[in-house]
Amino acid sequence: MPSIIIDGKEITADPGEKILWAALRSGIYIPNLCATEGAELPFGGCRLCIVEVEVGGRREMLTACSETVRERMKVYVHTEKIARMRRTAFELIMSDHHIDCKNCAKGKTCELIRISSTLKWSLRPKTLRGLVRDLPVDDSHPLFAYDPKKCVKCGKCVFVCQGLGKSFLDFAYRGFEMVVTTFDHLPLSSLGCKSCLECVRVCPTGALYLKETSKNVIPAKAGIQQLLTSPDLCSGGSLKETGGLGDG
Amino acid sequence: MEESEQIEEIFRRFHPERENLLLLLQEIQEKVGYLSRGAMESVAHFFHLPPSEIFSIVTFYNQFRRKPPGRDPVHVCLGTACYLLGGNLILDAFSRELHIEKGDTTEDGNFSLDATACFGCCNVAPVVKINSQIYPKMTPGKVEEVIINLRDKDKN
Ligand code: SF4
Ligand code: SF4
Ligand code: FES
Numbered sequence: 001m002p003s004i005i006i007d008g009k010e011i012t013a014d015p016g017e018k019i020l021w022a023a024l025r026s027g028i029y030i031p032n033l034c035a036t037e038g039a040e041l042p043f044g045g046c047r048l049c050i051v052e053v054e055v056g057g058r059r060e061m062l063t064a065c066s067e068t069v070r071e072r073m074k075v076y077v078h079t080e081k082i083a084r085m086r087r088t089a090f091e092l093i094m095s096d097h098h099i100d101c102k103n104c105a106k107g108k109t110c111e112l113i114r115i116s117s118t119l120k121w122s123l124r125p126k127t128l129r130g131l132v133r134d135l136p137v138d139d140s141h142p143l144f145a146y147d148p149k150k151c152v153k154c155g156k157c158v159f160v161c162q163g164l165g166k167s168f169l170d171f172a173y174r175g176f177e178m179v180v181t182t183f184d185h186l187p188l189s190s191l192g193c194k195s196c197l198e199c200v201r202v203c204p205t206g207a208l209y210l211k212e213t214s215k216n217v218i219p220a221k222a223g224i225q226q227l228l229t230s231p232d233l234c235s236g237g238s239l240k241e242t243g244g245l246g247d248g
Numbered sequence: 249m250e251e252s253e254q255i256e257e258i259f260r261r262f263h264p265e266r267e268n269l270l271l272l273l274q275e276i277q278e279k280v281g282y283l284s285r286g287a288m289e290s291v292a293h294f295f296h297l298p299p300s301e302i303f304s305i306v307t308f309y310n311q312f313r314r315k316p317p318g319r320d321p322v323h324v325c326l327g328t329a330c331y332l333l334g335g336n337l338i339l340d341a342f343s344r345e346l347h348i349e350k351g352d353t354t355e356d357g358n359f360s361l362d363a364t365a366c367f368g369c370c371n372v373a374p375v376v377k378i379n380s381q382i383y384p385k386m387t388p389g390k391v392e393e394v395i396i397n398l399r400d401k402d403k404n
Contacts, residue, residue, distance in 0.1 A: 162298075168298075169300060170300035172308075173308070174307075183302075184285050
């Protein structure tokens with residue numbers, strides 16, 4: 001088992017594992033928003049997990065979610081340079097985010113709140129102007145809704161739906177115009193989605209959320225309520241325990 | 249020929265392998281003029297790919313349009329020379345006058361608006377091409393006149 005050194009602390013990792021997951025398992029928090037454990041091709045879109053890694057006497061900036069561990073690798077999670085870059089990445093994410101925590105379905109389990117409070121940052125960008133786009137909420141589905149103004153384009157819902165062989169959601173457009181949406185923006189209710197609610201479960205923000213009415217319909221036993229509010233399911237925690245509602 | 253027949257004809261000339269996807273989309277756009285919802289669905293079916301993925305690809309590239317081109321398709325050049333001489337201002341002016349964004353078509357179907365790269369007449373930049381005519385040395389001020397003239401022409 002390779003051992004790596006993160007901010008001076010030695011931890012063991014599984015061979016072939018990415019730095020991020022080794023760190024999280026050992027209780028070292030590296031901010032992350034778009035990483036899915038076991039993903040064949042890490043997405044690397046949010047840039048929050050950047051770390052410095054010593055390579056041949058020099059330090060390189062790398063994303064912890066995509067970099068495989070090497071024996072005796074030296075990793076730095078908290079340096080001044082990293083803090084600056086990470087902060088900019090976070091501000092960029094928040095600059096087109098409709099910040100409305102009071103009325104947000106995500107409430108306390110929001111990963112953005114977790115990141116901002118862990119790193120003692122404000123949610124609202126300090127150096128960038130807010131540019132929230134005027135995008136409509138899709139509440140056509142009986143159980144859940146989608147508010148693109150809260151979407152951070154982490155791709156988790158896209159990948160999970162894809163993994164289930166459905167692919168109802170995908171990225172569309174590019175650059176600032178990029179959105180996560182359905183084919184030709186068709187309403188969620190029209191796609192033949194069987195309401196497994198995996199997308200809602202993996203969404204780190206209040207973009208995909210359960211409707212108030214559906215909370216009563218879904219029996220507590222099915223566990224989605226629990227899952228959605230369990231701190232373990234923040235993207236920093238284990239994503240292994242699935243068990244949404246299934247197709248039934 | 250109907251759109252679906254045109255598309256069927258194109259399908260016959262391609263293997264449903266991923267590397268052919270962009271070529272095939274380009275071909276449909278060239279023959280039909282745009283990629284309709286139905287066209288994207290048939291392409292998804294042909295390649296055994298989810299429709300959302302086709303939509304993702306089509307919206308990623310500027311060259312694809314999802315609305316039929318207008319009777320007078322306006323192409324504003326944003327190639328290097330035209331860009332440096334204010335091509336974006338011309339595009340903005342058309343967008344304001346026609347009340348449509350880049351990639352859109354007016355409701356009456358008369359005009360569509362697109363940005364393209366270089367028609368090869370950089371010496372008279374910035375240029376706009378509408379049907380086969382080149383409008384040289386455009387300014388935002390000339391845009392209204394160009395549109396009025398085309399509207400009058402269409403009426404007759
Ligand atoms: S997604 Fe998070 S940060 Fe955004 S409004 Fe909801 S609770 Fe607040
Ligand atoms: S909807 Fe949620 S899970 Fe999907 S990309 Fe947006 S933030 Fe990520
Ligand atoms: S880039 Fe690594 S978690 Fe997003």
